[in-house]
Amino acid sequence: MQETIGNTTYNWTDVTGQFADLCHNLNIGEVVRDRDFTLFEAMTALELMDPKMDGGMSIKNHFQEQKQGNRILTLKQLIEKNLLKISSFTSIELIHLFDQLLSTFHMWLDGHSLALTLFTCVYLHDIPIIEDYHLRTICYTFIKLIDYIRERILLKAGLFEEEDFSGTLTYNFPFYRDMIKDQTCLTDLKKCEDELNKRLRSLKHQTDLNQLDINATQQLIYRIRFLRLFFGLTLKFNEANEKTGEQTYLNSEEISKTLKQIDEILQLIRPSHILEDETTKTDDSTELIIPISLLTDISRSFDPYYNYRQLPPAFNRFIRQLILPSVVYTSLTNLCHQLRKMLEITDKRTLKHSFEFFLEYSTNEKPSLFIRSLLLLSYLPSVQGCLLSSRKIFGQISFAEQVKYEIRLFIVPPLLTLKYITIDNETLNYSENFFQRACVPFSNLFYSLCNNRARTREKLSNLLDEFSVLQDESEKLDQWLHKYFLQHILQANLSTVNHQALLLIEKTSYFFQFILHWTLLIMEYYLLMGFDLSLYSKRELYDVYFYFAQIILFTHVNVYKTSTNILNTTVPFLVQLNQKQQQMNKNQINNVFIQQLNSLIQQHTNDDPLQDLTNDNSSTQKKNKKKNLNGIIPPNIEYHEQEFLLTNGHLSMSTATHRCLKALEIEQRLKFSSNDSNYFLRDEIRYSHRFLPFANLCAPPYMSHADFLQIQHVSDNRYTASELYQDAINNFTHAKTYFENYVNRVTTSKQHQQQTLSRTFTTGFTSLTDVESYIRIAKTNGIVLKLLLSGHKPDVKLDFDFSLHAHYPTLKL
């Protein structure tokens, strides 16, 4: 058979039967392939007939229709043939068009391509041709809206993935950039609204009241007002200043006002519902019923295949059914809710709080790409030609400043707390250098958190490399500053030198501890995300819990201990020193860093660890605290208390889990282990793959698989199953206590603090709802283990159940 395809002529031989026979001779699992062709490449092949991958699947029927001469007509042809009208639309028709456009807009925001969504509306291809003022304005606004979202939000934030919007954010569609300005759309919409209001009034005064027409006009007014408000709202994000072309910053008050108005309008809008069969009547008053007979004039206004010829050949041709307007309006209400929640970021004044907010927001709200982009741009507004690391938080505070402030909060290094020391140039440059370098990983961290969750995890693993470099730097800086400060403090010639505090200052690696703290936070979140994304197989659970507990959390508990100890011991000393020097220096603040930070410190007087002691005329309560702090080590832990409880809780929890995994394995009571003698611990490849991102860190040092096995050998293997059960029970009890204490602290402190609304209920990487589930898991597992220990049902095998929480399993008897 000869066939010419394009320019090539093929001589085809039918080998259907022969090929099948030949293939049948191959062994099962055998693959015949070219030397150059690897199976790795085969992974990237598009699988035909797979409904998720194969976009061509659904198109066949349409083609058969097309062959019967059903050619696509252009807008001009449609108008010439009187198939489509461009003037004197009724309110019903406009409502229908509006809802359809909104539905396609919604699909576009969901990540579909513009060609298959909004631009299936034939009107959008040549808006100026439309004679009807209302429709023209609506069309322009939609175009401007997508153009703005695409240009100033999605592309600016740069968070989209290859597959979002079908791989392309640039189109050849008309966007009328030169013809229409964003502001013109807003004023035009307002004019439409006014004009329609007039029409509505006159309708109401007519002698024969046409209720349908009145309702429709009223609904159309609501819709146009909604569009105006929504467009106005979008324009408030990342808007460019007209004169300078620079960023205008988020005005959260104005935005929440608009959000409230949008919410009200959304309540009033009744989504349209097309009634195809006019005999069935519904009494549902929440929807605006439109009989299909009223829409015959505009039946060709949407053509799903209109752009078909312009699409690149590799383009996905799969077209989803349009979403019902009622669904669209509901999801827009959700969008508003998410936006309102997102605005809370503006209250978060420390990196830690922002980090917690980002985590909580992405877990609870599951924001779409659009919202994630808005979040990033609200937190770190993009300025033309500005690197991510030099962007300022809320456009105001540079990361270098914020990091300094954060370190001061965390561990009060003398460099950032002593007001009256003079810092020589060399030290200044050295430390400023460090802060500048810290900008890159910290800004990257927040960028990473705005990506989708799988991508965030990947980015965090890359980020750990940057933090490892920063750890090195911080160590060097610490060493440099040690010498410097000892000299300085000795020079100050204090009569009452607190030797203990001095010794502690001498021995502490301030900056290293701070960087380590953040490294550990990222590591913890990274590992737990593996659970959230259900990446781990049951075989590797032991490894993960072991590493999580014994390496990461253990180190983190120590970091918190160190920091708390330093805060408790050196804060009074530092304050004393500041006061002494204050008199000598006549209030002249010499420390450049303090000068820089002053505005930040003054903004948050409540949080500052030094503040409550510097005010001498403070309340008696504060004096009590002062007394307490002057003691050598105060009995109550106050700084980092919540973090301390949580980290310890996690530590006990995961220790308990890996102990009990071990015990179950010894007794061969795992349902899924299939009689392997050594179910866990065997997979070196998996182990190194899981913890690869941690391999380059200098702290906490990476534990290689060999070391890991060695430790298993010398520690856990010595114990019997019952000893391990007992230990697991104890640890679950500890975990429960820690978590319960945390919940108590949070709920009691909640009553004290008035600003509960804007608080995140997340500390570190753990939210309050997580903790509540953890407590239940610890409780259940403790009971199950006690039963096992007492020899209950010795033959029954156990399974893990992650349904209560992804992070820890409940044991199921």
Place this chain on the structure above:
Amino acid sequence: MTDIEQKSLISEKTDHHVEQARKQIKDWLNKPMRVSIIDGRVLVGVLLCTDRDQNLILGNCNEYIGSPSEQEEFRVLGLALIPGQHIQSIYIEEGPSSIFSHSNPSHTSITTTNDHMLDDDKSDG
């Protein structure tokens, strides 16, 4: 002739058969192929890989709806996997002077590994 000798002869014979099949398929590798699948689409590309169930991987693959000669429009799929169960017919161009001959280095561009980086987390777990 002992039993063992006889057995080994049989297995040699089948081995020979399998070997021949393998060789024939190997000869067809990198040759243009025209596969129609049950929903009426036709796929034209070069054979890269197959197995016992006739799952095919075609490189440089184009998708046509209906007959490729009549259809001016097609979709470029690149590397495509056709599950054996959906295959209706297979045609191959056996010409000796195939432009896609094995030694031709230009062919390698079909399956370069440029953007084939995998997110390895997706492949396990």
